[in-house]
Amino acid sequence: xxEAVSLRKSxxxxxxxxxxxxxxxxxxxxxxxxxxxxxKTTTVSILCGLTTPDRGTVSIxxxxxxxxxxxxxxxxxxxxxxxxxxEELSARDNLQFFGALYGLAGAELEAALASSxxxxxxxxxxxxxxxxxxxGMKRRLNLAAGLLHNPDILLLDEPTVGVDPQSRNxxxxxxxxxxSRGKALLYTTHYMEEAQRLADRIVIIDHxxxxxxxxxxxxxxxxxxxxSVFLHLTGRSLxx
Amino acid sequence: xxxxxxxxxxxxxLRVFWSDRRAVIMAFAMPIxxxxxxGFIFQGRSSDxxxxxxxxxxxxxxxxxxxxxILDGVKADKNLAVRSLPLEQARDSVRRGNDTVAVVIPxxxxxxAGRAFFRGAxxxxxxxxxxxxxxxxxxxxxxxxxxxxxxxxxxxxxxxxGSQAIIDDTLRQLDSPSTTMPExxxxxxxxxxxxxxxxxxxxxxxxxxxxxxxxxxxxGLSMPFEMHEEAVMARQNAxxxxxxxxFAGMGLQFMLFAAINMGIDILTERQKGIWKRLRxxxxxxxxxxxxxxxxxxxxxxxxLLVSFAFSIIVWHVRIDGSKAxxxxxxxxxALMAASYGLLIAALGKTPNAxxxxxxxxxxxxxxxxxxxxxxxxxxxxxxxxxxVVPTRWAVDGFDAMSxxxxxxxxxxxxxxxxxxxxxxxxxxxxxxxRWEE
Numbered sequence: 001x002x003e004a005v006s007l008r009k010s011x012x013x014x015x016x017x018x019x020x021x022x023x024x025x026x027x028x029x030x031x032x033x034x035x036x037x038x039x040k041t042t043t044v045s046i047l048c049g050l051t052t053p054d055r056g057t058v059s060i061x062x063x064x065x066x067x068x069x070x071x072x073x074x075x076x077x078x079x080x081x082x083x084x085x086x087e088e089l090s091a092r093d094n095l096q097f098f099g100a101l102y103g104l105a106g107a108e109l110e111a112a113l114a115s116s117x118x119x120x121x122x123x124x125x126x127x128x129x130x131x132x133x134x135x136g137m138k139r140r141l142n143l144a145a146g147l148l149h150n151p152d153i154l155l156l157d158e159p160t161v162g163v164d165p166q167s168r169n170x171x172x173x174x175x176x177x178x179x180s181r182g183k184a185l186l187y188t189t190h191y192m193e194e195a196q197r198l199a200d201r202i203v204i205i206d207h208x209x210x211x212x213x214x215x216x217x218x219x220x221x222x223x224x225x226x227x228s229v230f231l232h233l234t235g236r237s238l239x240x
Numbered sequence: 241x242x243x244x245x246x247x248x249x250x251x252x253x254l255r256v257f258w259s260d261r262r263a264v265i266m267a268f269a270m271p272i273x274x275x276x277x278x279g280f281i282f283q284g285r286s287s288d289x290x291x292x293x294x295x296x297x298x299x300x301x302x303x304x305x306x307x308x309x310i311l312d313g314v315k316a317d318k319n320l321a322v323r324s325l326p327l328e329q330a331r332d333s334v335r336r337g338n339d340t341v342a343v344v345i346p347x348x349x350x351x352x353a354g355r356a357f358f359r360g361a362x363x364x365x366x367x368x369x370x371x372x373x374x375x376x377x378x379x380x381x382x383x384x385x386x387x388x389x390x391x392x393x394x395x396x397x398x399x400x401x402g403s404q405a406i407i408d409d410t411l412r413q414l415d416s417p418s419t420t421m422p423e424x425x426x427x428x429x430x431x432x433x434x435x436x437x438x439x440x441x442x443x444x445x446x447x448x449x450x451x452x453x454x455x456x457x458x459x460g461l462s463m464p465f466e467m468h469e470e471a472v473m474a475r476q477n478a479x480x481x482x483x484x485x486x487f488a489g490m491g492l493q494f495m496l497f498a499a500i501n502m503g504i505d506i507l508t509e510r511q512k513g514i515w516k517r518l519r520x521x522x523x524x525x526x527x528x529x530x531x532x533x534x535x536x537x538x539x540x541x542x543x544l545l546v547s548f549a550f551s552i553i554v555w556h557v558r559i560d561g562s563k564a565x566x567x568x569x570x571x572x573x574a575l576m577a578a579s580y581g582l583l584i585a586a587l588g589k590t591p592n593a594x595x596x597x598x599x600x601x602x603x604x605x606x607x608x609x610x611x612x613x614x615x616x617x618x619x620x621x622x623x624x625x626x627x628v629v630p631t632r633w634a635v636d637g638f639d640a641m642s643x644x645x646x647x648x649x650x651x652x653x654x655x656x657x658x659x660x661x662x663x664x665x666x667x668x669x670x671x672x673x674r675w676e677e
């Protein structure tokens with residue numbers, strides 16, 4: 001279980017995250033929604049230990065997350081918004097590398113590779129270089145790289161950006177499968193229908209603050225879609 | 241700490257390096273090609289090579305026995321390739337860069353030089369028309385000309401046909417009331433000239449008796465010594481191999497280029513979000529950056545190793561000094577290069593911006609370090625200043641262990657200084673590295 005309490009992070013005069021608290025249980029999917037520049041990515045960065053908050057704490061199973069070598073980081077799998085892969089290497093070489101970072105080697109690594117590649121449907125393309133993959137395949141491999149070490153918590157930062165509906169559906173299937181295995185998923189997205197389909201609970205964040213936190217049903221009980229609620233809460237003005 | 245992540249990072253970096261075949265070939269082929277070129281230029285002269293002669297022109301407007309003797313002496317000199325041309329053609333040839341120097345012997349040079357030989361007054365002038373881009377060769381030509389002019393003039397004065405008239409003329413000058421020479425000096429010069437007259441008369445009698453018309457016997461000043469040259473090398477009778485220096489220099493340059501690529505790769509990893517993934521792993525900064533230094537050192541060492549292996553096989557370069565010292569300097573250089581790459585990653589903002597600045601810095605460093613041309617051609621102040629450049633120590637270390645054939649002790653200081661630079665670069669890199677996204 002992941003818990004963040006009163007997180008605050010500023011960059012100069014810009015307050016990116018302001019008093020954000022959230023809780024993520026095992027087997028739960030939490031949708032983190034917000035317009036551009038709302039503070040989603042900074043929040044995810046703090047949750048996985050990339051960014052040190054000015055204030056507040058993050059704990060995993062009751063243990064505070066702190067420092068580069070914090071054991072809690074092993075329980076987290078990060079799927080960044082960017083395609084964080086080596087295009088000149090094969091899918092298999094990429095996964096071997098990311099697995100080795102978590103200390104996986106030998107048979108354990110081979111099993112993790114096989115299972116991750118099978119989950120994202122790339123087992124038969126393991127030896128191909130990533131640069132020949134389609135956008136959807138790269139996204140799926142990006143997801144596989146975050147799963148190799150079998151983390152309890154998966155932080156997914158807009159994992160379906162720029163992919164076709166087929167790959168998006170495949171990723172949804174993967175995530176639902178992971179959730180059914182008891183993994184906790186934190187999912188940031190701009191696509192309301194994705195959040196509606198996947199998330200058990202939604203946290204809407206804007207200007208660094210949590211402005212709503214509820215189930216989809218709870219947010220839409222007054223009528224309208226999740227998108228209309230989102231626009232009502234965050235406004236219709238364009239964001240940079 | 242498990243070594244699996246460290247090995248994983250190193251293996252991945254090597255795979256990325258090898259994945260671009262064209263870049264790999266360039267990384268190995270470029271230093272070999274450039275070093276071979278520089279090696280030819282700085283090959284030096286081995287005993288069985290033809291001596292590179294300096295091309296000069298002689299313009300003889302005098303036509304005297306002395307100027308003819310100078311011409312003969314210069315033509316026989318092994319250091320010069322001499323041609324005779326009219327003045328304007330000679331000037332044009334030097335201007336075009338076909339010849340280094342044109343030496344113009346003016347009319348009356350022989351007679352005037354003879355008179356000046358004894359009295360030191362009214363010295364005639366030799367004109368040197370030279371290519372300003374080859375001033376170093378001008379100095380050599382001046383030295384060689386001095387020798388041949390002295391030989392020709394002194395020979396003519398002590399034994400030549402024209403010497404009698406010049407000595408008679410000089411004696412008349414001494415007897416003239418207008419002479420300003422002190423009395424005792426006049427007496428000494430008169431004695432010497434009279435002795436030369438007697439000596440020349442005896443020579444002529446001897447020549448007439450031997451039946452050789454015009455023979456005047458020997459005489460004149462000549463170089464009172466012969467020169468024996470011995471290159472001080474590691475082995476007896478070994479010849480200097482210019483490729484040893486050029487491959488050390490170019491190997492080092494391309495080690496640094498490999499390090500630049502490492503730094504750029506880190507910046508690219510950051511740009512692509514890979515660095516986020518690396519930082520989300522429970523690994524210390526030391527492990528992450530230390531692994532990068534390790535992989536950078538391995539790749540840099542490979543570049544150097546392949547270059548030197550080629551030079552040993554093809555150009556017969558030998559590690560005549562301490563083999564352990566050579567390996568030590570190579571490892572220290574590789575660590576210095578890798579930490580330099582890390583510093584580029586720490587200070588660089590974007591891959592493109594970092595590439596431009598770091599290539600410039602690297603070229604400056606290798607140039608000042610004597611990787612292109614040996615530092616002894618630098619001005620003295622620059623030679624002193626370049627000890628603050630790490631490449632200078634690396635090049636000196638490689639030279640010491642290869643063609644100079646020195647022992648391990650000569651490698652210790654270069655190794656220590658290079659390791660000092662590696663530590664300084666690493667500390668600076670860690671301090672300036674942007675850890676947070």
